[in-house]
Amino acid sequence: MLSLFALFLMDKQLTRLSAVDVLILVLYFAMVLFIGFYVKGSTNTSEQFFLAGREMTAWIAGLSFVSANLGSLELMGWAGSAYQYGILATHWYWVGAIPAMLFLGIVMMPFYYISKTHSVPGYLQLRFGEGARGLSAASFGFMTILMSGVNMYSMALVMKVVLGWDINFSIWVGAATVAIYVMLGGLRSAIINEVLQFVLIWAGAAMIPILGLIEAGGWTNLKAQIATNVGSNDYTHLWSTLGHFKDNPMGINWVGIVFGLGAIISFGYWTTDFLVVQRVLSAHNLRAAKMAPIIGAAFKMAVPLIVILPGLLALGVLRDPHTGALIHLVGENQLDAAHPYSYNEVLPLMLIRYCGPGLLGLGITALVAGFMSGMAGNVSAFSTVWTYDIYGAYMNKRAPDRHYVLMGRWSTVVGMIISVGTAYLVAHAASIMDYVQALFSFFIAPLFGTVILGMLWKRATNWGGFLGLLAGTVSSIGMFLYTSTGTEVHKKEALARIALSPDAQPMAENMFRALWSWLICVAVTVIVSLMTRPKTDEELNGLVYGATAIPSDGAISFWQKPIVWAGAVFAVFLVLQVIFY
Amino acid sequence: MAEGTGRGESLSIWFFVGVMTLSYGLVLLPYGAYAWFGGHEANTVLNNLHTTFWWGLLLLLFGAFYTFKYRPRPGDKERA
Numbered sequence: 016m017l018s019l020f021a022l023f024l025m026d027k028q029l030t031r032l033s034a035v036d037v038l039i040l041v042l043y044f045a046m047v048l049f050i051g052f053y054v055k056g057s058t059n060t061s062e063q064f065f066l067a068g069r070e071m072t073a074w075i076a077g078l079s080f081v082s083a084n085l086g087s088l089e090l091m092g093w094a095g096s097a098y099q100y101g102i103l104a105t106h107w108y109w110v111g112a113i114p115a116m117l118f119l120g121i122v123m124m125p126f127y128y129i130s131k132t133h134s135v136p137g138y139l140q141l142r143f144g145e146g147a148r149g150l151s152a153a154s155f156g157f158m159t160i161l162m163s164g165v166n167m168y169s170m171a172l173v174m175k176v177v178l179g180w181d182i183n184f185s186i187w188v189g190a191a192t193v194a195i196y197v198m199l200g201g202l203r204s205a206i207i208n209e210v211l212q213f214v215l216i217w218a219g220a221a222m223i224p225i226l227g228l229i230e231a232g233g234w235t236n237l238k239a240q241i242a243t244n245v246g247s248n249d250y251t252h253l254w255s256t257l258g259h260f261k262d263n264p265m266g267i268n269w270v271g272i273v274f275g276l277g278a279i280i281s282f283g284y285w286t287t288d289f290l291v292v293q294r295v296l297s298a299h300n301l302r303a304a305k306m307a308p309i310i311g312a313a314f315k316m317a318v319p320l321i322v323i324l325p326g327l328l329a330l331g332v333l334r335d336p337h338t339g340a341l342i343h344l345v346g347e348n349q350l351d352a353a354h355p356y357s358y359n360e361v362l363p364l365m366l367i368r369y370c371g372p373g374l375l376g377l378g379i380t381a382l383v384a385g386f387m388s389g390m391a392g393n394v395s396a397f398s399t400v401w402t403y404d405i406y407g408a409y410m411n412k413r414a415p416d417r418h419y420v421l422m423g424r425w426s427t428v429v430g431m432i433i434s435v436g437t438a439y440l441v442a443h444a445a446s447i448m449d450y451v452q453a454l455f456s457f458f459i460a461p462l463f464g465t466v467i468l469g470m471l472w473k474r475a476t477n478w479g480g481f482l483g484l485l486a487g488t489v490s491s492i493g494m495f496l497y498t499s500t501g502t503e504v505h506k507k508e509a510l511a512r513i514a515l516s517p518d519a520q521p522m523a524e525n526m527f528r529a530l531w532s533w534l535i536c537v538a539v540t541v542i543v544s545l546m547t548r549p550k551t552d553e554e555l556n557g558l559v560y561g562a563t564a565i566p567s568d569g570a571i572s573f574w575q576k577p578i579v580w581a582g583a584v585f586a587v588f589l590v591l592q593v594i595f596y
Numbered sequence: 597m598a599e600g601t602g603r604g605e606s607l608s609i610w611f612f613v614g615v616m617t618l619s620y621g622l623v624l625l626p627y628g629a630y631a632w633f634g635g636h637e638a639n640t641v642l643n644n645l646h647t648t649f650w651w652g653l654l655l656l657l658f659g660a661f662y663t664f665k666y667r668p669r670p671g672d673k674e675r676a
Contacts, residue, residue, distance in 0.1 A: 035627050042619050050612060072599055075609055207609050214613050218620065218655060226642050336641075371638025373627045373648045377620060 028179035029360070030367050036376025043215070043380045044192060047208050047387070051196030054203045061419045064201035065133060065399045066297050073303040075210060077310030080116075080294040081318075082209040085216060086389030088169050090322055090382070094365075095358030097326025098344055100265045100522075101241075101250025102595060103257075104326065105319045110277040113312050113588045115285035117581045119295070120308035123286050125565050126470050127296060128304045130557050134296075135289040135466070136404040142469040142558050143480030145408070150484055151465075152404035154458045155289060156397055160430050163393035164437020170386035171438065177363045178379070186438050189383075193390045194431040197398075198424045202297060205388075205395040209294070212384040213314075219374075219381025220321040223362075226369040227328035240331035244341055250330060253595040259518070266520025275526025279533045280456075283463035290396040302568040305577040312584050316591065325365045333364065394434065398426040457495065460529040461487025464536035472544075473552070473559050479544030487536025494528045599666075606668040614662025621656025628652045 032040070058064040071079070096104040132138040136155065140148035171185035196204045231237040238251045249256045249263055256263035257272060285291060285308075298304035333342045344361060345354040356364060366378040402423045411418075465484040468475045498509040507517075513531070514523040555562035570576045599608045628649025630636060637643040 035623060038623055039620060042616070042623070046612065046616055053607065075599060207612060210609055211613060211616055214617065218617065218651075222647060222651060226645070226647065229645070230642060336639075368641050369647070371631070371640045371643065371648060373624045373631075374651060377624070377651075 029177045029363055030375065032178060032376060032379065033372040035373045036379065039373070039376035040380050040383065043384060046211070047192060047196050050207050050211075051199040051204050054200040054207065058199070058201045058203055059417075059420065061402075061416050061423065063203065064420045064423050065402065066293070067201070067203040067206055069297055070299045071206065071297040071303070071307075073298060073306035073310055075206065076295050076298045076303060076307035078213050078314065079206040079209040079297075080291055080307055081311035081314050082213040082216075082388060083291050083294055083392040085213065085318065086166060086385050086392075088166060088386070088389065090216070090220070090385060091173065091359055091362045093322045094326045094362040095344075095360075097323040098329050098361045099326075099346075099358050100263075101245075101330070102253055102323065102327065103263060103265045103267075105253060105323050105595070106272050106276060108315060108319045108323070109588060109591060110272060111281040112285060112315050113584065114277060115281040116308045116312035116315065117585055118282065119286045119292075120305045120312075121578060121581050123466075123470060124295060124304045124308065125301065125568075126558060126560075126563070127292065128298070128301050129563070129566060132296075133403045134400050135287055135292055135462075136400055138558075139465065139469070139480070140404070140408070142555075143465070143475075144477040146477065146481035147465060147484055148404060148408065150481065150488075151458075151462060152400050152408070154488070156400045156405060158458065159290065159393045159397045159400070160433050161437050163390050163397070163430065163434040165441060166386060166389045166393065167434055168438035168441045170383065170390075173363075173382065173386075176360070182442065186435060189387055189390065190431050190435050190438075193387050193394065194428055197391050197395050197431075198427045201423060201427075202293065202395050202399070205391040206294060206297060208384075208391060209388050212381075212388040215377075215384045216381045217321065219378040220325075220362075220366075222369055222374055222378070223365045224320050224324040224328070227325065227332065227365065231328060231331050237328065237331045241327060244330060251327070251595075253592060255596055260514075260516050260520070260523065261518045265522050266518065267523040267526065268516070271514065271519075271523045271526035271530075275523075275530045279460050279463065279529045280526065282467070283459035283529070283533070287462045287466045288459065289400060290392050293396050293399060300569060301566065302570055302575070302577065305568055306580065309577055309580045309584055312581075313587075316584070316588060326361050329361045329365055333361075333368070390431075390434065394427055394430045397430045398423045401426045401430070456525060456529070457488055457491040457532075460533040461491060461536035464533045465540065468537060468540050469559065471560050473555055473561050474544055474549050475540055476544045476547040476549055478547045479540040479542075482543045483536045483538075483540025486539040487532045490535045491528055491532035494531060498524050498528075608666040608668075610662055611666040611668065614659050614664075614666060616659070617655045618659025618663050621652050621654075621659050624648055624652025625656050626652075 057068065062068055093104055093107060127138060130138055130141055132141060136148045136152035139151050167186055167189055170189055171180075171182045174180040174185045175182055196208065200207070228234065228237065231240060241250050242248050254269070257267070257269040260266050260268050295304055295307045298307050329344065334340060335342055342356065342364075343354055344356050344358050346357065350357055366375065370378055402419050406422055406426075407414075407419060461484050464487055465480050468483070469480055494513055498506060498513055501509075510519055510521065510524050511517040514527040516523075519527075552562040557563050568577065573579060599610060628646060628651070631638070632646045632649050637646065
């Protein structure tokens with residue numbers, strides 16, 4: 016995040032749009048606003064506004080599910096990470112996503128779906144009571160709206176750096192557009208735009224890997240060029256360098272990747288973050304709800320083509336067009352006259368390298384669509400949790416349905432205004448961005464511990480769930496403070512203790528902090544549950560394995576079974592690990 | 597029923613995808629042709645491949661297919 020801020024301070028502009036680029040951008044804005052007005056008539060009940068009427072097909076819910084996570088901040092950040100750390104960044108798209116998405120579809124979705132909950136905090140209320148729901152809803156609502164502001168400011172900053180646009184103009188145009196289409200069309204409008212955004216991102220970004228591979232002369236030649244330019248083979252191996260922290264550019268080992276990222280952070284995000292789970296809850300039947308994450312996983316596996324590959328291509332082919340010298344991108348603290356570009360600029364630099372007028376507009380539109388979709392995802396999830404789990408649960412329990420729809424529309428607008436405030440706050444103190452993102456990670460790992468025990472272990476009790484979630488969250492915050500405050504010597508020692516190695520780099524801290532906070536959450540939940548009165552099977556019906564008769568998902572033939580497709584996706588996932596080992 | 601837009605609507609979500617990509621094809625294809633045949637290709641790497649033209653054509657075909665396949669038909673609203 017700080018590197019984005021550093022870019023702003025450099026006050027430069029990478030390119031400018033031609034008339035044809037502006038036309039492409041205007042067409043996009045016209046389309047999203049039209050969609051908002053068009054679907055307004057189908058968002059009159061709370062079910063329609065907050066859950067898109069629960070009538071989405073598996074394909075729509077699946078594309079929306081994966082697209083809600085495919086924001087521009089993510090695209091640009093991970094392209095930069097691929098340049099910095101090499102192909103290891105792919106782990107965040109494969110082992111850090113695919114198993115969790117398949118697990119959500121096959122194991123967890125039946126409970127979310129048949130419990131008819133409107134939200135993840137809503138499931139916690141059914142399973143663990145008001146304490147767990149209140150804690151989860153308050154933290155999620157607070158963090159979601161802050162994230163929306165961070166997203167908004169990031170968009171304005173990127174537009175300033177790449178195109179020289181005024182920050183205020185970008186913030187207000189982006190916020191007003193998103194507020195209008197989400198207020199009018201609720202989740203339905205957000206989902207339609209996410210599907211559109213998914214198509215646009217591929218249409219706008221696919222040119223980079225295609226032309227990049229042509230320029231490099233294929234994948235094998237690219238690997239050789241990277242090895243020559245970097246002086247190491249480590250940047251193009253997915254697993255073989257993860258034996259020890261010292262052996263790879265990221266400073267992490269396989270334990271952190273497999274257990275911290277793959278088992279905890281990934282499962283926490285993809286199975287309990289309401290921003291993504293809300294998309295699947297909009298599915299029109301149980302089979303569609305199970306298939307949506309599987310379809311999402313299949314598309315997610317392809318995303319490294321447009322995110323990771325551009326970063327790797329830059330390592331191999333990004334040269335000054337005039338001198339032919341290799342361009343070295345650097346970290347935010349190392350920018351100077353000889354190194355004017357940072358890691359985060361790799362995607363715009365590659366876009367400009369291959370795309371002239373027209374295609375450049377399409378690429379910029381893809382970035383804008385990603386930012387706006389990210390904001391819309393946050394604000395639609397916020398308005399749902401606010402209306403159902405805070406306002407409807409604690410302030411006004413018995414209002415008519417239309418009142419809650421109205422509250423949803425107004426909370427969208429108010430949420431967007433708070434986001435604008437956050438964006439300006441971040442503009443004056445860039446470090447807030449890092450804290451907001453860190454804060455978000457505090458809740459994910461413990462929440463996964465609470466939800467997974469709630470779904471799989473009948474003995475877990477209300478007090479166990481609440482105190483486990485609280486202990487996990489507090490311990491995560493404690494570890495963050497322990498490793499991020501004090502002298503540099505203290506920070507290094509703290510990191511070595513948390514990650515169990517003196518060679519660990521900051522990236523490893525996130526993984527191991529997640530692992531510890533999850534273990535603490537699970538341990539506290541188990542201990543407290545064993546000391547408190549269990550719920551009866553009748554109370555747990557529809558919420559927990561062993562106390563619930565799972566209804567048939569309606570699959571008749573072999574090819575209709577979600578488990579078959581999950582197996583196919585997982586097989587492709589395994590093959591990819593072997594190919595890029 | 598129009599997929600994704602609601603039980604009372606006639607325009608499917610895929611129709612919007614089609615119209616959007618068709619529009620971009622209709623903008624990029626002529627511009628790509630002008631750049632290629634008029635000698636106005638931008639000074640980008642591999643501009644000899646005329647990517648704006650070919651990508652515009654691909655988007656136009658993709659968009660035209662989706663727009664046609666998911667076009668609203670008489671009676672869609674009634675069936676919904």
